[in-house]
């Protein structure tokens with residue numbers, strides 16, 4: 058059974074329920090015939106991908122929805138073979154070059170040129186160019202980004218790129234200069250409630266406004282997360298009402314427990330205990346930044362106002378270390394130790 | 410000329426499909442071209458705002474003796490366009506393919522490959538143009554190798570290039586292009602005449618953008634052209650892309666004189682406004698930034714944290730790019746006369762640190778929140 062997120066995903070620009078201005082803008086671009094390269098950015102769960110697929114449909118018609126997955130093998134200069142998955146319709150390709158880590162340049166170089174040099178197979182295609190959607194563009198290496206530059210100009214008659222990213226900070230200036238930036242804001246809480254209500258109606262679920270509002274708030278304006286929570290609530294309860302509790306995801310609950318343990322006791326033994334749980338989270342592929350952020354915001358709620366800014370300062374400091382360092386666990390643990398020390402010192406001074 | 414192209418294009422298309430397609434391909438191409446390509450300068454004199462560079466190049470064009478060259482400058486200032494135009498003026502359409510080799514970052518550029526390619530290319534026999542052709546194009550007796558985006562070449566590849574440059578110096582000229590001249594190793598840079606491409610200044614960029622708007626039949630509200638230039642920070646490519654997108658948004662789709670009902674243009678075309686431009690450029694509304702600054706005003710600690718955290722959470726969810734937030738916040742704080750200089754001195758250090766963190770890929774939410782809280786703390790006199 059398909060998840061709600063997929064089942065009720067809007068398929069065309071006019072089915073998209075929020076950001077009508079943006080939809081109109083995308084439509085006018087798609088209809089103009091001189092579609093530019095795009096860099097679509099915004100927080101996760103804001104609906105970037107849905108919007109892109111809808112735009113592709115506006116460009117080419119329903120043919121873009123017939124997709125298949127290809128596996129391709131690329132060869133690096135050092136003769137290493139890389140396997141790489143491509144999602145494709147006859148009009149467009151979708152790739153995630155960060156899958157092959159630092160070899161992304163090879164993929165970008167070879168694949169894009171190949172696409173650019175072949176004609177549209179469908180002679181009656183509405184557009185002469187093909188579109189390549191590049192996921193996680195903010196994770197592309199500098200080399201891969203550099204490799205895109207001239208390709209984007211030289212092959213523009215045959216090729217358009219849609220880069221998808223959470224943030225533009227890691228996209229090099231020459232690439233930003235070659236694309237039209239499209240910001241997709243997360244839906245507001247009210248807009249999320251609206252989507253939930255519509256989805257529920259299709260499923261024949263009774264409307265519980267208060268519950269939907271709570272879900273929207275909990276989700277942090279992440280629509281995907283909201284829909285998953287909404288579905289979980291309905292899967293786990295016979296009868297859903299305004300007061301039905303929302304089960305937090307496992308990892309979130311575990312981080313909540315970590316926060317509690319950190320607050321209770323400030324000792325090396327406790328750090329050790331916490332570390333086991335942090336490891337657990339990491340082995341379950343929860344991104345380190347998510348762990349650190351979730352933990353930080355849970356802790357901040359439990360401490361005195363005077364300390365909050367300081368804790369944020371160190372959270373930002375260690376998150377940066379996580380990015381630039383190699384051993385994630387060191388920095389998570391260092392943050393925990395730092396937090397305990399700050400709190401301990403503060404409590405001691407209070408005693409006098 | 411146009412007819413010739415049409416027939417040829419048609420023949421090729423027909424041969425390729427095995428059927429005769431009727432649509433002339435060339436017209437289709439110009440229509441679906443992004444404006445940045447459509448309005449790429451066709452000749453040296455067409456390049457805007459790089460007067461010094463262009464004058465020098467035109468002079469060398471006459472003397473027919475080109476040095477090795479290094480073009481450097483920020484994105485979208487005309488480097489690639491200039492070298493393409495230069496090559497065209499030197500060799501004309503017939504010879505350009507055999508006399509100019511372009512290697513860019515999308516090509517494999519390991520040491521051995523560059524050497525191989527350059528060798529093969531340099532060795533190719535020079536074809537002799539007719540006397541008549543020569544009267545139109547200088548056709549100097551050497552070839553040009555363009556290494557675009559050279560700053561993405563490794564140091565090793567660059568040092569290997571030194572030898573190659575010397576080996577073939579009689580019959581080839583190199584033109585290196587990059588954004589950051591510091592990424593080119595010294596021994597290589599010192600072999601070249603350097604040409605700096607400046608960020609386009611307001612006046613010239615504006616003229617160019619207005620010219621394009623005019624040719625495309627796009628109407629600009631008072632101040633919209635200035636907004637385009639301001640938002641693109643001296644990058645003409647960006648300005649042109651913004652313009653095109655803005656034009657689409659207000660529903661201008663006819664190209665002047667391109668269609669039967671071109672006369673309708675003036676009736677329907679709405680104006681491109683400053684607000685549309687800023688929207689497209691991702692400029693954060695003044696109100697939002699003010700909201701953040703207001704939340705940062707010194708008060709009791711708890712109130713500040715609550716207020717700042719709320720505003721930042723919303724800004725992140727709205728997807729504003731953190732780099733843009735930092736840039737605009739910086740403007741509003743640095744030009745705020747009410748904040749004493751001694752505090753500003755401390756605050757700029759925070760901006761420097763945050764910018765670096767973002768480039769390193771740090772989380773935008775934490776970085777902005779931290780920056781805002783610490784700045785607020787300094788403003789409180791800490």
Ligand SMILES: Nc1ncnc2c1ncn2[C@@H]1O[C@H](COP(=O)(O)OP(=O)(O)OP(=O)(O)O)[C@@H](O)[C@H]1O
Pocket residue numbers: 206231234444445446448449450455456457458459482483484485486487488489490491587588606617645646647649
């Ligand atoms: N000086 C200029 N005069 C006229 N048009 C320009 C100029 N600079 C840039 N443009 C416009 O911007 C587009 C991109 O310019 P160009 O490719 O020359 O930039 P570049 O300097 O090579 O940038 P990058 O460093 O990103 O490669 C051109 O197609 C043209 O439309």
Ligand SMILES: [Mg+2]
Pocket residue numbers: 488489490557
């Ligand atoms: Mg260039």
